[in-house]
Amino acid sequence: MEEKIYSIDPVTEELARKAEKEGIETLWDRKKVMKTPCGFGEQGLCCRICAMGPCRISPTEGKGAQKGICGATADVIIARNLARMIAAGTATHSDHGRDIAHVLHMAKRDGNYKITDEKKLLNLAKEWEVEIENRDIYDIAHEVAEIALNEFGKPFGTLRFLERAPEQRKSVWEKNDIRTGAIDKEIATIMHSTHIGCCADAKDLVHKGMRASLADGWGGSMIGTEFSDILFGVPVPRETEANLGVLEEDQVNIIVHGHEPSLSEMMVLAAEDPELLQLAKEVGAKGINLSGMCCTANEVTMRHGVKIAGNLNQQELAVLTGAVEAIIVDVQCIFPALAPLTKCYHTKFITTSPKAKITGATHMEFEEEKALQSAKEIVREAVLNFKNRDTKKVFIPKTKSHAVVGYSVEAIKSQLDRVVNSQLDEGGTLKPLADCIASGVIRGAAGVVGCNNPKVKHDYGHVELMKELIKNDVIVVTTGCAAQAAAKAGLMSKEARKLAGKGLAKVCELVDIPPVLHMGSCVDISRILVLVSELAKLLKVDISDLPVVGAAPEWMSEKAIAIGTYVVTSGIDTWLGVVPPVTGSDIIVDILTNKAEDIVGAKFHVEPDPHKAAQQMIERIEEKREALGLAT
Ligand code: XCC
Ligand code: SF4
Incomplete structure (x- = not known):
């Protein structure tokens, strides 16, 4: 087999090669055309805030422009x-x-x-x-x-x-x-x-x-x-499957992509509608197969076990299977590239939000007042499109992975409760988890979150980092596209405890959980905030004292920058696998990666190599343990 160049995920690799052969453009091609990123932009040295500029500052001190026209440094x-x-x-x-x-x-x-x-x-x-x-x-x-x-x-x-x-x-x-x-x-x-x-x-x-x-x-x-x-509904553990292998050859395939569950929840209902299922039969399909992409996938898999088609870098590849009748989107992380791409296949690209209209897509506004009716109309379009599928173009990769998802804070507590049978307070307690951390059976916890970014080999940053952490008895919680990388790599199956260190493996067995817990979409990082707050209160310390770390190995969005900043501001050290556009300022770099610690008790670390990042994160966890006087 040829060397993997785009992704560690075989499905992604297979479809990216298919695209290459068929001359279909993907993000990787556009990245090649882009060549080296603009050096000024990369370091954050370009200002377009007013029309006296744009001003760009020389990265070399004493040479070239040192200030913008207004004098901004x-x-x-x-x-x-x-x-x-x-x-x-x-x-x-x-x-x-x-x-x-x-x-x-x-x-x-x-x-x-x-x-x-x-x-x-x-x-x-x-x-x-x-x-x-x-x-x-x-x-x-x-x-x-x-x-x-x-x-x-x-x-x-x-x-x-x-x-x-x-x-x-x-x-x-x-x-x-x-x-x-x-x-x-x-x-x-x-x-x-x-x-x-x-x-x-x-x-x-x-x-x-x-x-x-x-x-x-x-x-x-x-x-x-x-x-x-x-x-x-509050998510509870349930089984699902992940990767583009979840698409079905003989069914109407619908992918929901984007973020807000108000749309996707209605799509789940509409896809089960008897009349639409009947219509699917009439057009020659065995059923309607709904799957999700990006955070929308996380929302509906957490609450219904809906299958995960893939993460950010796989959205174009879904269309490339030739087997998707419709890709339905709302807001955020939707590549405009889907518009010209879907024209090469029979796939309908349907936008639904007034906040995200895309030229070349079909806009079917989702009206919340008549939500289910809107959703049914959209599903109907997809079903009717089944007849246009060109079987010669269809290629659905076989691979998919089994995963257990749905670990809300409530679910984690009740799972722990089943083991210790505490029945102390209704709804359970995180005390057994705090005890495991205090005794050192589990060394600490890491939140691994965020996007895909073609600057990193697809999923490599997430999967390698998570593997290294669980091997060292650090339990991992995850959301967003990182969670999907974990699901695809099998890290969310209960068997994955074999990859964990002795202590963590034991806990996983006792509590019956995988070593990597799916906590939802990116807004659900708020669940992690609630989790660490409760843990800190149990141990009577600040969040910044906990042996807990965060990472965004393949981040790309402005949302990810906001997340990283609130995680640090909440007291949790955060590792970035992609360098943010700030390196042109020593002062800013010093605040983010050093001085922030004096203010909020945590800081940013930048480390593109996931193995090195894991080691640094583990060291940090051990430092925190020592400071708390926890078992070595
Ligand atoms: Fe978007 Fe939320 Fe990033 Fe994935 S992880 S690429 S922001 S879908 Ni939020
Ligand atoms: Fe305008 Fe000042 Fe920015 Fe230049 S540096 S674009 S003058 S705001």
């Missing part, structure tokens, strides 16, 4: 660019959260959107001091939704969910003025402060970025997760 330009990336990422996750809160606000007993988890709603209502006695559950839901919607623009006060952090963490934020106010305000403040002629203090801009990033993790993302759970 490299430090300021880079800090502004970074802050804007954080603002964009925060806006994106938060707008997702806002949409889900709106959906809860419109939920009704006889509507398309209903309350699925009353307990989670009531817990949140209590947390937010909403009256629950003698009230209709839907009234409570609407009031809770309204409070959440006010989190985006309230004129006074700080974010409610920040209260979930341990006291020590809250005082770190308080002391450093990082306690976030209204979500939209933080984003607007960054856009204002980075306008020409406004803030020109690099340090202060990073500080603003940190504060806004909390509005992502502890704001919009957490609202997204909580409200999705209330509406569609």
Whole structure:
């Protein structure tokens, strides 16, 4: 077999080669045409903020332009660019959260959107001091939704969910003025402060970025997760399969791709509709096979076990199988390349969100007021497209992997509870996990998250890092495209405990879990925040004291920058496998990879080699253990 060049995933490799043979362009071809990235852009040294520019600063001190026309230095330009990336990422996750809160606000007993988890709603209502006695559950839901919607623009006060952090963490934020106010305000403040002629203090801009990033993790993302759970159910462990081998030759294949579960949940229902199944039979298909891509896949696999077609770098390859009747998208991480590509096949490319129209796609707006009806119309289009499939072009790779997914914090607790049979408090406790960490059976925990990026061999960063960590008794929790890489590589099957160190393997066996836990989509990194907060409270320490680390080995999006920043600001050291565009400023690099520790107790590390990164992460975990006086 030829050497793998694009991916460690054989399916991806096979289809990328098919594309090559057929002369179909993919991201890897476009990357080749792009050649070397712009050196100024790569280091963050280019400013396009006003029309006196664009200004680009020479990377060599004393040679060429050292300042922009307005006098902005490299430090300021880079800090502004970074802050804007954080603002964009925060806006994106938060707008997702806002949409889900709106959906809860419109939920009704006889509507398309209903309350699925009353307990989670009531817990949140209590947390937010909403009256629950003698009230209709839907009234409570609407009031809770309204409070959440006010989190985006309230004129006074700080974010409610920040209260979930341990006291020590809250005082770190308080002391450093990082306690976030209204979500939209933080984003607007960054856009204002980075306008020409406004803030020109690099340090202060990073500080603003940190504060806004909390509005992502502890704001919009957490609202997204909580409200999705209330509406569609708290995930529990269930089995699924992953990789493009989940496509079926004799069925109508529909892929849902993007992020928000308000669409994909309805697509799941529509794909089970008896009339549409009947229609599928009439067009000669054996059924309707729905699978997911990117974070939408994570949402529906966590709650329904819907199969995972693949992660970011595989979206074009799905079309290349020639077996997909429709790829239905909403928002984020959707390659515009799908529009011309789907024209080479029979695949319908259907956009549904007014926020993400794409030239060349068919736009069928998804109307939440008549959600199920909209979803059925979309599925119908896909079914009717089955007859246009060109069997000569069909190639579905055989490979797929088995995975267990659905590890919400609630699910982890009840899984632990089954073992220790504690029945102490309803809903279980993380104490057994804290005990395992304290005794050293498990050395610590790592969150491995984020995207794919063609700067890294596809999935290599994720899979190698995770393997190395579990081998060293570090339990891994994961979300996003990293989670899908793990699922495809078999790391989410219970047999994967064979790859774990002795201690972790033992725990996996006892608790009946895989060594890598799927915690959901990228907004669900908020679940990880809740998890570490509870662990810290159990051990009576700050989050930054825990033997816990984070990594984004193949990150690419602005969302990932916002995530990395809130994870660090929440006290967790974070390893990046791709260098962020800040290297043109020594001051910024020093803040992010060094001084941040003095402020928030954690910092960024940049290490493209996953094996080296794993070693550094393990060392860090051991340092934290030692400082806490935990078993060596
Ligand atoms: Fe997008 Fe969320 Fe990144 Fe994957 S991991 S490429 S942001 S789908 Ni969020
Ligand atoms: Fe140039 Fe300053 Fe305008 Fe940026 S803001 S483009 S550095 S003049």
